[in-house]
Amino acid sequence: MDDIKCIAALIYPDFMSLDVVGPLQVFASANVERNRQGLSDAYRLLMLSEAPGAVRSSSGMRMVADAAWRECDPGTLDTLLIPGGIGETRQCENLPLLDWLRSAEPHVRRLGSVCSGALILARTGLLDGQRVTTHWADVETLRQHDRLRVDSDCLHTYDPTAGNRNNHMFTSAGVTAGIDLALALVEADLGRSMALAVARRLVLFLRRPGGQAQFSALLAPEPSRTPRLADLLEWIPAHLGSDLSLEALASKANMAPRTLSRVFASELGIGPARYVERIRLEAARALLQDAQASISTVARLTGFGHPENLRRVFQKHLSISPQEYAERFGQEISHA
Template sequence: MDDRKCIAALIYPDFMSLDVVGPLQVFASANVERNRQGLSDAYRLLMLADQAGPVNSSAGMRLIADAAWCDVNPASLDTLLIPGGFGETRQCENQPLLSWLQQAEPHIRRLGSVCSGALILARTGLLDGRRVTTHWADIDTLRQHHELLVDSDCLHTYDPTAGDGSEHLFTSAGVTAGIDLALALVEADLGRSMALAVARRLVMFLRRPGGQAQFSALLAPEPSRTPRLAELLEWIPSNLGSDLSLEALASKAQMTPRTLSRVFARELGTGPAGYVERVRLEAARSLLQDAQASISTVARLTGFGHPENLRRVFHKHLSISPQQYAERFGREFHHA
């Protein structure tokens, strides 16, 4: 009897190759790690398409579909992942596929999407009323589905402990977030130690929490119309321990506080206080990952002052404490 969990990925013309290969490699590596421990494979991998055979990805590479989705018994699938890609728009109009997904959903233990695959899943109506995410570039398109609760700033919505259905239907952000999702699925199936072994094998951190922001505040776009703001943004990261209040920043930029707030909102879509908080958070994360200082020292160096202030901001943006972050991602953690 084959008791391996069947992990399937849907592929279609112009799918994003990494949306498929990245997550499936996580499950394949879990098998390798189990074999190293003298255990049998936990997973069987399957690729499904309109019909069996080669399918072109958006990168021009071809993957081979093992079977047509319409020929597969949905009850035989433990997990089905729907990737994004340039061909996603056509699949949103693929009524036979959408109907099959609707009929298959009750029989599949876990049904999720990677990147803009969320748009395909949304068209089935199965995500109505649920918290969802996708690649940041497709958030506005996803918001056109008014029945969805769109979260633009998380990596994935899978949560095996929530009890709200997010262990059954879930979405993830762009490209590499699918790998974070797959690691979360492996952790739920096989435990944290196995997921950690897989992450190490793939030379990854284990694991970015699903609630982590999609991209760094330090990667915010450079303002194109206000040179004084550009100079201020270059100055802030080197002066995180300084007074970065609205009044102090306005004085540095030679603007009134009201004008500076208006320029921040126009150029960056956020206020000065929110921006400074995110830059301080990114700096703190970097220090904790590199194990360069204790939590108390990190809080002081990055301008949070007290460790409790640092803890509040970590929970607000990452749903994790600084200590937990350091233990998960740091090369070596200092508690003091």
Template sequence: MESIRHIACLAFADVMSLDVTGPLQVFASANDERARQGLPPSYGIHLLGPEAGPVKTSAGFALMADRAWREVDPASLDTLLVPGGMDMQIQCRDQELLDWLRSTEPQVRRFGSICSGALILAAAGLLDGRQATTHWSDVEALSCHEGIEVTGDRLHTYDPAGQDGDPHIFTSAGVTAGIDLALALVEADLGRPMALAIARRLVLFLRRQGGQTQFSALLTPEPCRTPKLAALLAWIPANLGADLSLEALAAQAKMAPRSLSRAFAQELGVGPGKYVERVRLEAARTLLQDSQASIATVARLTGFGHPENLRRTFHKHLSVGPQEYAQRFGRPTHN
């Protein structure tokens, strides 16, 4: 029988509630999915506060901490997550907490932060010599710590293979990126089909890999009757910059072009070309909403190539150009 992986998240006064509940819900949903399959749970989920009991969040309501973090044996934990909050300076100056985090780090398999929680890890010296990201508004503050390679355009810095990130100590970008990080952790533990099942169950966008720019692609549709088509739909969002012509898609799916077109029409009600355009448009919209890149960069990353192609697609589907869309719906930038 598989052993339970114990996942813990810190909580403190004015913690960002979604930083805590979003990632933990992913692990809880993994247990739910396994129960539907007649399998035992994979995760034990714990909330650790300054003391056991209610912890007020920045939203005004309280979360209930199971135990005080100082009372927990770090060796009993598989993964520890540190969330962000409203006034991170208080946590960053809490020497008892920082000492506990430093002593905990070598005893847990995975140690990560959500959003501005990266500032706490930085204050504890745990990000020295490492790559890190955080919420876009805290990138400058994180950059004040020497010895940290800050990358503001990453979704998260977790990579189980250790090639484009770190399997042990890692960070994630703003708020909902913690959900993406949790999905990546579950995928490493239980496989991509489980991560996809959780994303569908929670009606989430399954995002691209952590090392790529922070934007969401379309949620993989409900399972298709054609397994090769289902695999292709999961592959497309992570390869938007590649050749996604009918011939290239057919080669990827190992299907004849005519058979692939027929499968798209029968199961999705749309042809391959229109489907790819829709996924690319959604990805471009999210990048522009997050104010993460220029129009030219968005066009390149999402496979439109030239900005004019992006502009025409926006006008076709949204009756507005990408520049105006970014001005209407993008996050305000800071001087």
């Protein structure tokens, strides 16, 4: 392949390292697979920041930027990825960066985001009118951009066959969804067999079933993001088999039921019942993946009671039955 595609990732103080390392490793692994076949590299990887040199991620690890984005010719880039991270808020106010992204957009073949990097792209206005997604915890913030069509339950919005901007500009959901996105980009560039080879090498699904709503709910949000609910959200996963009705939760939180509902809506963007359902679903998924119990026992332990209740919730959120989920993701288990 004579035309090596340059895949660039923006990094900035307190970016999420996995948002960058995960997708870039997919492209690097595609090079390895091609080399195994006697073919040349398909991709060149580049990291851009405010200035060349080390940049500290939110984990404390440092990654080295190859060049300053302001000095980079966007015409030399095939794909530009914008990661998320706790430093994203500052970048949303970085006017020179936003201007550079706007000027770069017509010149790069593909421009996309990983996780909360969508919030940076949203501030440029380049996503207006498009279907977009982001990390589940940032969906409500993204909805504040009223010109966007926010899909809270998909892994990414890249569609190489779409007759619209979704094959030029796209977004992806929380953290590891950036890997799903990168696999889709490799498949579009190099074909399904190469994408499968990369997925096998990295022990990944080429296409994960389901959306993103199901992958993170068991982890309570950061206390600083939900100050009035922090104790309750920590308590819920340890008491899934208990009465988690609105009245019971309100009593535990020392609030009136209507007040608790308002606080949930304000701090989480969903109601208590929906939150509890998703926490129970996550716990059931974990038990089925590890083959720790039968489906009927899983239903009882996670507070669904009857297996039919568990089945309805799985179909509602994942479009798959508990048994099919267990067969796909876990070990064989009993129906008893």
